[in-house]
Amino acid sequence: MVAPTVSLPATPVARPDKTARPGPLVAATVTVLVAATFIPLGYVVWGAISVGWRRAYELVVRPGVGELLFNTIALVALTVPLCVVIGVGAAWLVERTDLPGRSFWRPLFVAPLAVPAFVNSYAWVGVIPGLHGLWAGVLITTLSYFPFMYLPAAATLRRLDPTVEESARALGSDTPGVFFRVVLPQLRLAILGGGLLIGVHLLAEYGAFAMIRFNTFTVAIFQQFQVTFDGAAGSMLAGVLVLLCLALLIAEASARGSARYARIGSGAPRAAPPIPLGRSTIPALAAVVALVVAALGVPVLTLARWLWIGGADVWELGAIGTALGQTLGLASVAAILTTVLAFPVAWVAVRSRGVLARVVEGANYVTSSLPGIVTALALVTVAIHVARPLYQSVPLIIFAYVLLFMPRALVNVRAGLAQVPPSLEEASRSLGSSPSATFFRVTLRLTAPAAAAGASLVFVAVATELTATLLLAPTGTRTLSMLFWSFSSELDYPAAAPYALMLVLIAIPVTVLLFRQSTKVAAL
Template sequence: MIAPAPPVSRPAASVSRSESTARPGPLVSATVAILVAATAIPLGYVVWGAVSVGWDRAYELVVRPRVGELLVNTVALVVVTVPLCAVIGIAVAWLVERTDLPGRALWRPLFVAPLAVPAFVNSYAWVGVIPSLHGLWAGVLITTLSYFPFMYLPVAATLRRLDPAVEESARALGSDSAGVFFRVVLPQLRLAILGGALLIGVHLLAEYGAFAMVRFDTFTVAIFQQFQVTFDGAAGSMLAGVLVLLCLVLLLAEAAARGKARYARIGSGAPRAAVPVRLGRNVFPATTCLAVLAALAIAVPVWTIVRWLWIGGTRVWDFGEIANALGQTIALAASAAALTTVLAFPVAWVAVRSNGALARAVEGANYITSSLPGIVTALALVTVAIHFARPLYQSVPLIVFAYVLLFMPRALVNVRAGLAQVPPGLEEASRSLGSSPSATFLRVTLRLTAPAAAAAASLVFVAVATELTATLLLAPTGTRTLSMLFWSFSSELDYAAAAPYALTLVLLAIPVTLILFRQSTKVAAL
């Protein structure tokens, strides 16, 4: 039995990697090995497509001016968008969690709600408001408004777990609020910030629908067009190869910035909330900024959808088709969210508790695969299924498997951050008292990481419900999800007919996101 946390616990401490190194058990090792092998399928497809054309042809395809243009566009998008999302996410999280901002109970879930609006629906909305919107800054605007919650959510969750005693000690030693934030709070947010930044970067590399609508060409848009128009496997594979290299750069940068430290503490911190920082006369500008952000991220797409529904009238509502698409979307999203979150645990455990390059490679393999456009992953799985597992072709297990490969990072970032907060000493104490590894996981590890797992499942559910390209190719015959029907109408410029499906997507995602967000705010007691 684990003793309850003392009234005042030890502050968060940096635990070196050597202190937390552990050998994974057979079940964890086998699961991780299977997942890594699975991630090799899309990568193998890309490599095979590149090798099959020969070195000369491959070189010719890579050094084209078109590839240089795509490289500039994609890198510029990541370089501008990721810092913007970081600044917005951290600032919003700090204002909501650590200040006396009025209405914090309302702001807290409100800034998770943009996750319920798919990026391609956001693009659809903004094009409806500004028809001339296109290019890099259009892409930055739309993806920043769509993706900043990926930064806000883990940072806010980490802020809620930090022991306020450390910050109070810093204030007692003479630091002002800014000094406390930059010297004490920000370093403890490093894992959450880097994880969120990596997740945003990977999604920027893989996004298609949002950029296609604003006519901004990235590698993913070009790859989709290449396969869709000419089905030139060689050219598409070479572009995907460059995309993989860009993801490798992101992974190496994140690994270098993360370093070798891990952050965990015994106990849940002081049994009280942190004393809110008084904003004083800054309350009005802070509230105004948050209101403007909420309007841009939520009000604009909602207003655009309502406007098109008004224009379309009753003719755009096919309730039978909508209900069928809603049921299929929920079934696929719930199945994939549950499976992806479960499979994220062994990968995160190896990444957090193991040492060496192998642990980084296991974690990185999932990010690299997810950075590939959905159409590349889908084509790889179709090729393998047709040649080696024909019964899986156009089946539900195959499309759910594709979702696991595509969205594992959404679960992995949250589960990894949760595991990093669990002291290995608690697990060792449990085992020393006679608990088996599985019992220790259920009683100690899972209990402490439950909020992170809830957030992971939420993110994956929303991602699957709004996934487009892989679903179009892999969905079994007769499958028509909400995103498929939305894209079918919007690509034909029938925005009014697309509006009911956009609205249903948003209404589906909002309650799931808010329910699981509420669960993620609960700090598990020891």
């Protein structure tokens, strides 16, 4: 991904055409997806209409909503910049420097995604019993979500042409100057996409904040649905979340602008030479170790304590094996399907311009900002009244995962697709290749690293998802996260530990495999 001011060679790159139109298959897929994303939003709107506008206004402006608004905005305003600093910094260290053990650190920077946020929250409360409030929420969510920034930044750094940085050094720039003047501008799309992804997940997070007694809109919505059963009040608060998400979308779109990120060719056919850290090696290692200890060490040590207390009795191999198999099956199918469906949406977002492209892309983020319980209740309502055979079925829960986690795949696929010049696809078709052959031979090869990163994000998200799974899963479904929550809710933390540990372990090999495969494909 090369910024316009530093792209080499200076070859004209076609901008997206305002009149560019998707093919019939892409158009049909995008239309169905956009329509589906409005199901949860329609559920919220119908809730407002059913109670009347006056009652809806009273529910929104009632006492306490101002505090929820401040807490939610402050959380996003503090956490997203911290994730940018940590995620981009970690990606630069492992992809651009001679940091010792770089291949060892890569999967560890992604592994926190496998730790459910409520597990991370409980672990820190166990270390600091008085931990609560805004700064506790910032600490826990930063440690849980910084991989959302690290993954796209690392994928982009691996594809940057090292010639650009070498030219800057030859012109007298030092390492910090090269980073801020050359590398950082080329990471803009990854940073904006990762920041948007983190923002919408902060809006929808519940478990981590409930554990530390930090009230956000999502916590209040769960209280309305689960404690008071006041669906109208919950729907009104969910409507405010939608408005906050729209604000994030507008801010991201404005910052992204119309800059061109594609370039002809794959750049220099070699990896960038690592930058020697010299005297900074020890401080860099200390920072990396501290990050891994805070993000992984604390929850892992807490789980180890639970396992030690429980002993061999907590390892029910039959139940663990069944839960592991169901988790892997659901997560794999959802990751593949979501990533495949992200391609047509990303194509419209990147290749088209104007209101249509914004609506197609933004609809997915609006839906993902809603709490999982709102999406699940909306799908339950639709299934019961319109398609009863789908109620508590595997297709319905997979559909919910696609709605909830499409942005995790979309933000990566979009970043990869933005680097593919339309002229390369046009050249392929002019040589006699069909659109499908062009996609597999040109587009897919160049977007493989980004698609693999998106698939890994969806996989670990589904593996650790809880609320929608509880409501939509077919009878007899017992995933790792469901059993962990069941035991921990009963305060049987030793019995819950094996399931949480399995969630952490399955993410590391999957991430390593996806990165190796994507690097191999991209190099062909």
